[in-house]
Amino acid sequence: MKNGREYVDSLRKLNTKVYLFGELLEDPCEHAMLRPHVNAARLTFDLAFSPRYEDLMTAVSHLTGHKINRFTSIHQSCDDLVKKVKMLRTIAQMTGSCFQRCVGFDALNAIYTVSYEMDKALGTSYHRRFRDYLVRIQDNDLMVAGSMTDPKGDRSLPPGKQSDPDLYMRVVSEDEKGIVLRGAKAHMTGIVNSHEMLIMPTAALSPEDKAYAVACAIPVDAPGVLHIFGRQTNDERRLYGGRIDQGNAQYGIVGGEALTVLEDVFVPWENVFMCGETQYAGLLVERFASYHRQNYGGCKGGVSDVVTGAAALLAEYNGVSKVSHIKDKLIEMILLTETLYSGSLACSYEGKPTASGAYFVDPLLANVTKQNVTRYIYEIDRLAQDIAGGFIATLPSDRDLDSREVGGYVRKYFAGVSSVPVEDRMRMARLVENMTGGTALVESMHGAGSPQAQRVMLARQANLEGKKELARILAGIQKNNSETCGRGLHNFEHKGYEKEGR
Ligand code: SF4
Helix, strand or coil: CCCHHHHHHHHHCCCCCEEECCEECCCHHHCCCCHHHHHHHHHHHHHHHCCCCHHHHEEECCCCCCEEEHHHCCCCCHHHHHHHHHHHHHHHHHHCCCCCCHHHHHHHHHHHHHHHHHHHHHCCCHHHHHHHHHHHHHHHCCCEEEECCCCCCCCCCCHHHCCCHHHCCEEEEECCCEEEEEEEECCCCCHHHCCEEEECCCCCCCHHHHHHCEEEEEECCCCCEEEEECCCCCHHHHCCCCCCCCCCCCCCCCCCCEEEEEEEEEEEHHHEEEECCHHHHHHHHHHHHHHHHHHHHHHHHHHHHHHHHHHHHHHHHHCCCCCHHHHHHHHHHHHHHHHHHHHHHHHHHCCEECCCCCEECCHHHHHHHHHHHHHHHHHHHHHHHHHHCHHHHCCCCHHHHHCCCCHHHHHHHCCCCCCCCHHHHHHHHHHHHHHHCHHHHHHHHHCCCCHHHHHHHHHHHCCHHHHHHHHHHHHCECCCCCCECCCCCCCCCCCHHHCCCC
16 A cells, blocks of 8 residues: 555656646646545555554455455445445545545446446456456556546537547557547546546447547546646635635535546557447446545545534634524534435445445435435535625635734734634635635535436336325225225235335
């Protein structure tokens, strides 16, 4: 396993092309705009060496028997799925932010399970290749970016009907050595400080879109790959080093996303895990999406713990912590946070083995969890802003606080209770401002898929016909016509909640 220092050193050896403000960065890891995200990812390496967190942060490779970082493992049990959620909440409590490494973790597990099923059904050799790749990732403790979302252009058209065929990632040629890819992947969490990316299709595909059914591994600094770093709300505060104004100067907000462009990138066959099997594209997307939606009650639970704590402290600093409606709002924040966490735990405890032996979450509960995140985080953050007060949006900068001319006024007029230093009140206000605003909210809405994507899965997984059958039996109605059976008793033959998908 790598520790954090070794992780950062290994990034420096890469030739990752990162563009920011239209310019190529010389040392991306050291740039003020990227450094907080590197710090957050770094924690996933350092914590693996902490005796306190070792059980959550490490696993034993089922392929080699080696001790590995859990972020490179394949789930071997429901206990592994549960530990994943607990690990994410723990790290999020420390960072208050996204530590990025889960996307690749989920891609590893999704491709592992689907490549096995492809080989069994089609006689391909993708799974064997993938196992070799996985051992390399595990033994070298590499950070992998999961690469799913294509730019998609006109959303009403399938990949092959777009006016520009590159709007979905596609194979442009292949020979006996490998394939050549062209296109882009959007919203790439942690890509600029990863070692590898795992490309997957972005949606279910029809047979005519064969060129778009591709899964493969590519180093982030492969020839032909470049990354254009995305902006975030208030990110320019990092550039002048505002120690208070950044809110979370150490770990930043959200994951540090980029648009990754692949301009005719060669991938050798040993790193290709799907090529043209359109019938498996939808399954791979669903597996990956469900694994990633499982996470959100963990990581957002941890982030919400920090937001709740910040709101409670600001209530104290403002002298209102004993007011009954403030207490009640904090209780509501706790309720919503634990509801999110419950969903992540539930879909993990209800996990099942796939044909490959790797465990998969309950997809219905995983999608419920993420759907709740698209609502509850907004409510948690709304309550935090309500408790904090309007000054989180009107506070002067830390340079005003330090100013010889006006610093005295800032200290005088931004004071709360006299026992709390003004700077502490300002720090907490900035933390709430940044954790509950702009980019953080949008990430909760669209990260791991937009709300409608979860609703499609809910409709598919929820066995509405089974629910109708339950109602029919209780109402005493025969199944094949509207004739009543004269009693409301079950015949105990229906499966009800025992059925897969309920
Ligand atoms: Fe992990 Fe959460 Fe970030 Fe997704 S949003 S990569 S689950 S920390």
